[in-house]
Amino acid sequence: MTFAAPPVDLLLLHPPSVYDFRDQAILYGPVSDMVPSSVVFELYPVGFLTMAGYLGDRGLAVRIVNLALKMMTNRRFDVRKFLAAQRPAAVGIDLHWLPHAHGALEVARLVKELHPDVPVIMGGLSASYYHDELAARPEVDYVLSGDSTEQPLHELLVALREGRPVDGIANLSWKDGGRVRTNPLSYIPPNLDDADVRPELLVEMAVRYRDVSGVLPFNGWLANPTTMVLPLKGCAWDCVTCGSSKSTCVHLTGRRQPAFLSPARLVASVQAIGRFSRGPVVIPGDLLQGGEAYATAVLDGLAAARVDNEICFEFFHLPPRGYLARIDRSLPNWSFEISPESHDPDVRGALDGKCGYDNAAFESFLREALALDCHRIDVFFMIGLPRQTYDSVMQTVAYCGQLMNMGDPRLCAFISPMGPFLDPGSRIFEAPERYGYRLFARTLEEHRQLLVQPSWEQILNYETEWMSRAELVDATYDAAERLNALKCEHGRIPRRRAQAVAAGIAEARRLRARLATGAVPDAALRGEINRYSASTVCDKRELFWQRHLFNFRFDAILRAALSGRRRGATAPSAASV
Numbered sequence: 001m002t003f004a005a006p007p008v009d010l011l012l013l014h015p016p017s018v019y020d021f022r023d024q025a026i027l028y029g030p031v032s033d034m035v036p037s038s039v040v041f042e043l044y045p046v047g048f049l050t051m052a053g054y055l056g057d058r059g060l061a062v063r064i065v066n067l068a069l070k071m072m073t074n075r076r077f078d079v080r081k082f083l084a085a086q087r088p089a090a091v092g093i094d095l096h097w098l099p100h101a102h103g104a105l106e107v108a109r110l111v112k113e114l115h116p117d118v119p120v121i122m123g124g125l126s127a128s129y130y131h132d133e134l135a136a137r138p139e140v141d142y143v144l145s146g147d148s149t150e151q152p153l154h155e156l157l158v159a160l161r162e163g164r165p166v167d168g169i170a171n172l173s174w175k176d177g178g179r180v181r182t183n184p185l186s187y188i189p190p191n192l193d194d195a196d197v198r199p200e201l202l203v204e205m206a207v208r209y210r211d212v213s214g215v216l217p218f219n220g221w222l223a224n225p226t227t228m229v230l231p232l233k234g235c236a237w238d239c240v241t242c243g244s245s246k247s248t249c250v251h252l253t254g255r256r257q258p259a260f261l262s263p264a265r266l267v268a269s270v271q272a273i274g275r276f277s278r279g280p281v282v283i284p285g286d287l288l289q290g291g292e293a294y295a296t297a298v299l300d301g302l303a304a305a306r307v308d309n310e311i312c313f314e315f316f317h318l319p320p321r322g323y324l325a326r327i328d329r330s331l332p333n334w335s336f337e338i339s340p341e342s343h344d345p346d347v348r349g350a351l352d353g354k355c356g357y358d359n360a361a362f363e364s365f366l367r368e369a370l371a372l373d374c375h376r377i378d379v380f381f382m383i384g385l386p387r388q389t390y391d392s393v394m395q396t397v398a399y400c401g402q403l404m405n406m407g408d409p410r411l412c413a414f415i416s417p418m419g420p421f422l423d424p425g426s427r428i429f430e431a432p433e434r435y436g437y438r439l440f441a442r443t444l445e446e447h448r449q450l451l452v453q454p455s456w457e458q459i460l461n462y463e464t465e466w467m468s469r470a471e472l473v474d475a476t477y478d479a480a481e482r483l484n485a486l487k488c489e490h491g492r493i494p495r496r497r498a499q500a501v502a503a504g505i506a507e508a509r510r511l512r513a514r515l516a517t518g519a520v521p522d523a524a525l526r527g528e529i530n531r532y533s534a535s536t537v538c539d540k541r542e543l544f545w546q547r548h549l550f551n552f553r554f555d556a557i558l559r560a561a562l563s564g565r566r567r568g569a570t571a572p573s574a575a576s577v
Contacts, residue, residue: 005209009060009157011088012051014044016068017099018451019106022075027511029456030476031099031420036218036226042068043218045096045124046230047149049202050195054150060157063088063205065214067107073213079107084114090157091115095134096124098421101444102451108139119160123149125243128252129424130444135173135180142166143173147233147253148189185254192261197229197269199276203560225279225551229269231298234258236289237316239353240386240435243423252425260290267301273309275556280310280335286354288319296326303330310335310375316354318365328372335376336369342385342392343399350386350435352427359399363406370408377411379403383476384418386428386435389466393475397482404490412492412542415483417476421447421461428462436465454515473512481505493542 017040018024028039037043044066052062070077091111095104108120119141122134128145135143144152152171159166166174170187173180202215216222234255238246249255261269270281287295302311310333327334340362341355342348348355369377381396393415400413422429422439432439441447441461453459456473463469481502488498 005063005086007061007087007089008063009089009161010051010055010062010092010153011086011090012048012062012064012092012094013107013111014042014048014064014066014068014094015100015103015107016071017041017103019103021103022071024452025454026452026459027455027508027515028420028459029473029508030416030480031456031459036220036224038072038219040068040072041097041099042066042072044068045094046197046228047096047124047195048094049197049199051092051150051153052201052205053196053198054194055154055157056201058154060154063209063214064202065211066216068103069216069219070213072219080110080114083111086115088115088118090119090121090160092121092123092153094124095122095127095130098126098424098447099451101126101448105137105139105444105448108137112139121153121156123153125252126424126444131173132180132182133444135175135182141175144171145173145185145253146171146187147249147255148187148192148195148259150195151189152187188254189259191259192230192233193265195261196265197227197272199227199273200556200560203276203557207561222551225277226282227273227277227279228282228284229266229273230261230285231266231283231287232258232260232285232289235285237354238427239351239355240427241351241418241423242353243426243429245353245426247427248423248425258289260294263294263297263301266298267305267307270302270307270309270311271305274307276560277552278309279551280312282312282314284314286314286316288323289316292320292323295323299326299330308332312336312376314338318357318361324369324372324374328374332373333375335374335378337378337380339380339382341380341382342388343381343396344388344392347385347388347392363403366403366406366411370406370410375410379411379413381413381415382418383415383479384462384464384467384472386437386464387466388464390471390475390478393479394482397479397486400483401486401490404486404492409492413483414542415479417460417472419461419472420450420456420459432462437462438464455512457512457516477505477509 018026021040031039035043044064048064052064055062067079071079093104093108095101104122108122111118111120120139121142121144122140123144125147127134127143131143131145134140142156144156149171152169155169156166156172159169166172167181167183169183171185172183205215206212234249234253234257235242235244235246236258242248273281287298311331313327313334313336315336315338340348341351343359345358366377381400383393397415400415403411403413422437428435428437429439439462441450447461450459450461457469460469460472463472467475484498484501484505487493488495
């Protein structure tokens with residue numbers, strides 16, 4: 001007997017990168033080694049939580065299901081059977097990151113097959129870029145563009161329920177008699193205070209729908225409960241490679257300047273997370289984009305709230321003198337990450353954005369931070385940049401060794417390829433020849449087809465004037481091998497872990513060569529490919545902060561669980577809302 005799930009007004013589904021990844025043999029490579037999630041990209045966007053909170057406040061029942069995570073952690077999980085048992089009034093599927101081009105469309109197709117009368121809604125930055133191509137597909141009914149769709153989504157769900165026209169709903173692309181129509185991109189809120197991240201919603205959903213794995217952010221999150229509070233949308237910088245740069249946002253989201261979460265709401269969100277978790281809280285995007293007064297107000301608020309979670313900041317540029325000391329006075333536990341992208345001033349200058357500082361100033365900044373009680377510094381470099389050669393990549397790795405010579409284990413360095421895709425809407429994507437790039441895919445469909453190629457060399461949607469796709473792969477493996485050895489030499493990672501990473505790189509090289517011969521993967525080869533498609537350029541454990549003996553505050557979780565059970569007992573049906 002199939003269990004019939006309670007009705008919901010919106011079922012939010014996060015798809016895997018490639019829908020049938022469990023049956024495919026694809027050497028994904030190190031494209032996800034610098035993010036918490038795996039090559040399946042099972043980390044769903046934070047917008048799922050803000051939408052669920054916004055709609056819930058207005059009486060709508062929302063359920064989040066991380067399909068990607070359920071599929072990767074349970075080989076027997078039957079997606080078709082699960083979806084057939086659902087009773088949603090509407091289904092929302094994210095296409096925020098372009099590597100979901102295959103999975104998002106396949107999940108949409110399956111939903112339409114099982115529930116032909118249920119509207120399928122898609123959104124996210126990549127969906128915004130490809131809104132007309134998406135809306136023209138038979139498996140998609142509506143696309144909401146922009147970086148803030150809570151209000152238009154609410155208006156759409158109400159209009160669909162009441163049978164009213166949708167031609168006045170902002171940011172909406174839709175089919176009208178088979179013809180795609182696009183409403184104006186006019187909903188661009190000037191601040192983010194209507195979009196709260198509420199961790200208690202995840203606990204309530206887990207209890208109400210008896211589904212813990214469906215709400216977890218990524219695989220391994222219970223052991224490493226890293227969370228995020230987004231302080232802004234948009235950007236003041238205009239890096240040529242970024243799909244969220246200033247000029248990209250003007251085109252993609254209509255946002256000409258960043259919109260911020262107020263300091264009070266930001267602090268309240270961090271406090272809300274701290275009531276449930278002792279894990280680190282990441283505040284990305286650089287608070288200083290809002291000006292020093294804004295950043296200072298946030299720090300003062302966190303200090304007054306006595307936040308004891310580790311707070312990880314991101315810096316786009318070197319902060320003003322004294323700013324680090326202010327953080328140190330405000331917080332007992334803090335760290336930061338910064339991405340100079342390359343040690344090479346010629347390469348850094350070609351990015352035309354946030355990396356406008358020289359190495360001497362950068363190193364002085366690092367020494368200032370290390371003189372304080374900063375717990376950790378992550379420095380990220382990239383492969384595949386404009387004007388970057390193989391030799392430049394290897395010199396960047398040598399520069400990482402110079403940073404390690406500072407002798408402080410709190411300073412961590414990473415390098416990874418820019419990929420698998422250039423960001424749609426970025427200046428490089430829009431004018432590749434101008435920046436020395438060649439694209440292998442432009443449309444959504446072309447990217448969908450790239451994702452099922454046998455190895456990440458063929459999946460890459462670009463090569464550069466300075467490095468072909470094959471050379472980008474060679475540079476990545478060589479750089480990873482050398483940096484791994486440097487970390488071992490400097491005592492940053494245990495010898496056994498370094499040996500395991502080195503063995504993984506060697507095996508990935510071997511598999512790449514074998515796939516290049518056109519070998520058809522059998523079951524044994526498929527298992528090897530899956531094994532060596534993760535933690536290639538480093539052990540992913542290097543990304544995570546020190547764990548606590550007890551990561552969670554179980555009294556708060558219990559209260560939220562009881563609240564979720566009470567709400568579940570009295571939840572209205574989708575038809576009666």
